[in-house]
Amino acid sequence: MMKGRKRKSGSLTAQMLDPATLEQIALWLEGAGVASIEIETEDGRLVRIVTGEDAALRDAGVDPVAAAPVEPHSVRPAKSQIAGHFLPVHPARDAAEAAIGASVFPEQIVGFVGIGPLIMPIRAEEAGTLRACTVGPGDLVGYGDTVFLIEPAQ
Amino acid sequence: MSVMQGNVLSTPAIVATATADEPKISMIGTGAYLIEAPGAFDLPTQRRIWALAHAVEDWPEVREVVPGVTNLLVILKQTPEEPEQLHLRLGHEWDCARSIDLSGKTVEIPVTYGGDNATDLAAICDYSGLSDREVVRLHWQGDYTVVALGSAPGFGYLHGLDPRIYMPRKTVPSLRMLKGTVTIGGMQTGVSVLTGPNGWNSIGFAEMQMFEPTKTPPALLAPGDRVRFRPERIEL
Amino acid sequence: MIEVLQTGPLNTVQDLGRFGFRNAGVTSSGAMDRLALMVGNLLVGNAEGEAALEIQTFPFRLRFERDMAVAVTGADCEARLDGRRLPPWWAMPVLSGQVLELDTPRRAARAYLCLAGGIEVEPVMGSRSTSLRGGFGGLEGRFLAANDRLPVAGAAGPAVPQGGFGVMPPETALAAHFPAPEDGTLLVRAVPAGEYALFGAEAERFWTQTWKISSHSDRTGYRLSGEPIRLASPVELRSHGVVPGVVQMPPSGEPIIQMSDANTAGGYPKMAGVIDVDLWRLGQARIGSRIRFVRSSIAEAREAERAVRAYLDDVRCTVPMLAQALAAMSRR
């Protein structure tokens, strides 16, 4: 069953500037060993999110030397094409189609949206690395809502 | 598929069936009732089963009926809402069922008795104490009635076998009995319709097509039909 | 047309089965997992009973010879379209020349490939199901072989959305209406049948023990292995009609469950009948896997049937909605 968590869909900018989301993204970045990330919003603005110092990474058990170097380039969203509830993993499978940190190719399915008895895919628009998921399992997402952040391949 | 086939060719050695005068009505799963007539396997009982089949097949909840040997399987379109009610109605219908004599056609089947396909003839002779000629004669002189079709497409269970040539089915079935083999199983006889494992005893061979899927009806025989075997050749 | 490039044995064309000829000894045949077939058909806009391919031996590869919409349901075979991995229970448009590959599933036994319009082999006695035993129906009454080409009818329903879409698998969507497996043992609901009482106290073991599906199992029936349950003296019945789901007890004492290609007649004592609505789950049980019978009732069966019906209706109603919504969104 879907979790009935209240979730508002909104623009990427609005989502980015939400303190809770910022904090969450920072956590993911830390988890991925990434120091900062720049996100291009739909109105062309660049939002840079910088995580704590190296010390914070060490505290989190992440070796800063091993942290992937992140060039200051933009991150692309993978969006839902329809309103429904986010399914990170296909209900008949044990694992996600693509894990955070994995490379994805254009059109690859990275997650799902459940609409009653049906399921719609969320796809990567271009090749890159799946960096973060911006919504929780079972959350209500809308048309055009960003669900994943993908760092494009060079 | 072979493993599941042996059981269908039954000889009523020990028969667990209904009590003296009440039919036994039971469900198989959620969508079928089996009505088993009381008493012996005889034509009057079988005719009453046919009458029951005839009465029930047009009930709106019934998808198909399958007459067996003194029994009737009633397959429903869906799981009944009130299974007890349906049980009672079937019982009542049996009470009302009177013998009907299906005005069947007469089918004459040319048979080559003996020969390569009559691998069990010797065993029947041993069991009955009759000569092979006697066995063959008693078989083709018989006047048979199709009791039911089943076990394989178009296979008819024939009633009317001379008790002198009753022969229990084999404990070890033949692995590849040819389609068209004329066989005896217990108190019944028939012509096999598929090539494959078979526990009945072979005494001859018939060329006649018993089943053609594209024909209407696809099966040559129907319950109530009369069957005569005509000895075309006897190779002993 | 579709062309089979690679296949194992025993993969056949199946629909919901052939009815009305059991009294002539003709088995009903039809998909082992009828629910997967129905859902697959609904996804591509077909009536729920159109003919599809039942794939139970792998690997299986096939090429589409024209653009069409297809759905793969049932067991998760890690399907790949031109090498690109597809989620299970998935429908999508395919292009002429594209190749679909299905690999041995890790769970479940059978996958269904439904095509918009349905496989257009000639119906025999009202059905396109293959009767392997009878040698008719489906593709010349036989199982598929490499280089076979099968005709596909024109699609009648709305177009399947470009990017593909899926359906909540019945196991998830209907979880509340089916008993969950216990330690990997499939729980199959059944009601006692005609000769149940003959087994007396022994019958209890039928429910309590775990049975293994033996390797002598196929579309005709599943032979189960376990601690035998025998009668004091063997009983044979007069030959009578049987249906899929009947659990027979041969003298060996190990049950046989008749499946889609069930014999039309039998004479072994009948211990129980699997409720119809649980047969699709049994159809996905693999050889070597374990099952346990759970005593059920007609009322419980009806309840589950209602839930399945509601699920199918929901899918039928929502699929065109999704297609229309996406079509309206892509029109400028």
Added chain:
Amino acid sequence: MMSPVPSESAPRFEKVLIANRGEIALRVQRATREMGLRTVMICSEADRDAPYRQAGDEFVCIGPASPRQSYLNQAAVLLAARATGAGAIHPGYGFLSENAAFAEAVERAGLIFIGPPASAIRTMGDKIAAKRAMIEAGVPCVPGPDAALPEDLASIAAIAEGIGYPVIIKAAGGGGGRGMRVVHDPSALGDAVSVTREEARRAFGRPDLYIEKFLAHPRHIEFQVLCDEHDNAVWLGHRDCSMQRRHQKVVEEAPAPAIPADIVAAVGERCANACRKIGYRGAGTFEFLYEDGAFYFIEMNTRLQVEHPVTEMTSGIDIVREQLRVAQGLPLTISQADVRTYGHSFECRINAEDPFTFAASPGTITAAQFPGGPGVRVDTHVTTGYRVSPHYDSLIAKLIVHAPTREEAIRRMRVALADTAIDGIATNLPLHRELFAEPAFCAGQTDIHYLETWLGERKK
């Protein structure tokens, strides 16, 4: 037949999807929440950041900005309801509110359409069928046969005589002044018929002509009705919506000034009866032209209307709440005997448009200030910083006042208008301010041509 009244404890639905945007989405949502129901609000990409997004339980974007891809995308609306588990859909006004096919699709999907049955929407959407149904129910209609005129002039003259002069001859396929001729006396009939018929043949390819009573100076008067499933139908008084430009209402008031109470009551009763007769359900409006003490039915709006607040102010009845109750299968909270109207109410539609050229004025509102005080109601979805999208209707707020008398209500509206300020975009506030200073308007009883004439003269 009375259907059983469902108990309050087993509602037909617990979650309502509001298939609309802007002020009406917010209006419906408030009533829904008051009733303890949960809400799903949908939006297009253009309305993603709508200020009301925080108010409901769930808020979800269903498609791109273009209405056809979102608010008019029936399947997307139904899917959103399916995805969120909403049991009912409130269509508001506009968009899908009078779409019989949508109402049917909602019911087919097992959901409740908060509005009349599809059949009623369909009947009332067909002008001829609606007129026939109203004649049958005894609601007065514009005199004139529903059939094309015969060929011979004598028969036509007899029909015209029966209707009473002046009459209007209309070409089938004509409209907007083309292919129409007003005939004031019998002597002019022959020429008018032959000229119009020729025009019809040439311009529209069909020679068919229709004849109708011509109303020179009608007022637009409408009756609000409410019906439930238990054979109760009430009318909640009437409104005057004559202040129109190109059929767009600009100012509405309740009650309509200076119409004898007995005539009003007779027509109101017939409207309620008509509802019972056609099996109507929910809220609806009967629109009439009124001239020389007589009402002529023009159409029925099978939905909630923009101007419903003026009736709420004078009757004290929450129309949206009643709609929701009816959809739950509950009876109306009131019977006709309970309906009491009091005082006078005005509504000004504040649009994001140039007040006199009426050119749409999308953009960001840099400051928004709304009035308050006794008898003042503002229905709006905009706040400072709101971006008015070019994709949708330009209505950004409704200013509603209520006072014991029409004169007091006018004074109250003047103050309210003065206290309203919307910066950053052009609005029609200046038009409203001028109108409420206009003596003829303030005197009341202006006809449907008044505003356009006044605007024309103002230009000179």
